Amino acid sequence: MEHVPVVAGLIMRMRYPEGRAWIGGPALYAATGMRLMGIRSRMMAALSHDLSEDERSVIELVSCDDRCITLLNSPSLNWYSENVLGNKGNGRLDGMPAVWKSEKNFSLLNGAVTVLANGDPAWYYPLLTKTQPRLTLMDFNMNWLAVRGEELRQCIRYADIITITRHEYHSLGKHFFATFLAQKNKFLLVKAGSHGTEFISAGERELLPPAKPQTVTMDVGCGDLLIGLLAGYLSGQLTRSDALAFQQVKAGYLAALPWIATLLESASNESFIRRCVNAFR
Numbered sequence: 001m002e003h004v005p006v007v008a009g010l011i012m013r014m015r016y017p018e019g020r021a022w023i024g025g026p027a028l029y030a031a032t033g034m035r036l037m038g039i040r041s042r043m044m045a046a047l048s049h050d051l052s053e054d055e056r057s058v059i060e061l062v063s064c065d066d067r068c069i070t071l072l073n074s075p076s077l078n079w080y081s082e083n084v085l086g087n088k089g090n091g092r093l094d095g096m097p098a099v100w101k102s103e104k105n106f107s108l109l110n111g112a113v114t115v116l117a118n119g120d121p122a123w124y125y126p127l128l129t130k131t132q133p134r135l136t137l138m139d140f141n142m143n144w145l146a147v148r149g150e151e152l153r154q155c156i157r158y159a160d161i162i163t164i165t166r167h168e169y170h171s172l173g174k175h176f177f178a179t180f181l182a183q184k185n186k187f188l189l190v191k192a193g194s195h196g197t198e199f200i201s202a203g204e205r206e207l208l209p210p211a212k213p214q215t216v217t218m219d220v221g222c223g224d225l226l227i228g229l230l231a232g233y234l235s236g237q238l239t240r241s242d243a244l245a246f247q248q249v250k251a252g253y254l255a256a257l258p259w260i261a262t263l264l265e266s267a268s269n270e271s272f273i274r275r276c277v278n279a280f281r
Helices: 026-036 053-062 121-130 142-158 166-172 174-181 222-235 246-265 269-280
Strands: 006-009 012-015 022-024 042-044 046-048 070-072 078-080 113-117 135-139 161-165 187-191 197-201 204-208
Touching: 006 026, 006 121, 006 222, 022 026, 022 053, 022 269, 026 042, 026 053, 026 113, 026 222, 026 246, 026 269, 053 269, 113 222, 121 142, 135 142, 135 222, 142 166, 142 174, 161 166, 161 222, 166 174, 166 187, 174 187, 187 246, 197 246, 204 246, 222 246, 246 269
Parallel strands: 006 042, 006 113, 012 078, 046 070, 113 135, 135 161, 161 187
Antiparallel strands: 012 022, 187 197, 197 204
């Protein structure tokens, strides 16, 4: 299979105050989003030997093969947080994310839609310098600036679509993305939760609507799911010659909203992923 999309990011167990710990993380959410759009991807991620058969079956169902997966003989990373974080801040990770990466068969990024799902920029940047993805989507996390500032800025140079929270965007200042937005066919989605998303490209700007869940019981992973849904939608739209258009990216965002609402209404990451698994089958 040539040019299968690739999702590079972390896979971890997610632990909330209520409910059991279960597999999740940026790479799994992004790959799940692609699968919900009918596209199987390869996950470029590190997996622990301690995953259950049930958890491994989810990986197998979401991804098309394991050619980019590295197995580590270490306990899985664990993510601790409340179900709803909102603007309160981040959860807590109990390990070193820099260890949990894979570069296995990195040449498969060539010509492929590539999703950088919130991993270490020092992992992503060398991959981008050695390959030529067809389209690169990046979920921006400004927390990396303190330790990976230069690598993060270099990743931006290679990205075509960036998603970022409104808090991060205003904290950095509009000048931070000035060079990125001065280029053609570069797209920035500034997420503001229930206030919608500001969609910005060279010479174009539009406020897009938010997802409309009946209630919000969990918001962790929405950004990762969104970038996967968007990548999956666009993977089905791209041709070899045509450049990506503003309206295509907008249509992909709008198509993602029903599944974002489903995640927001879910009691836990396990209940959401199991619902997705049922949809796949």
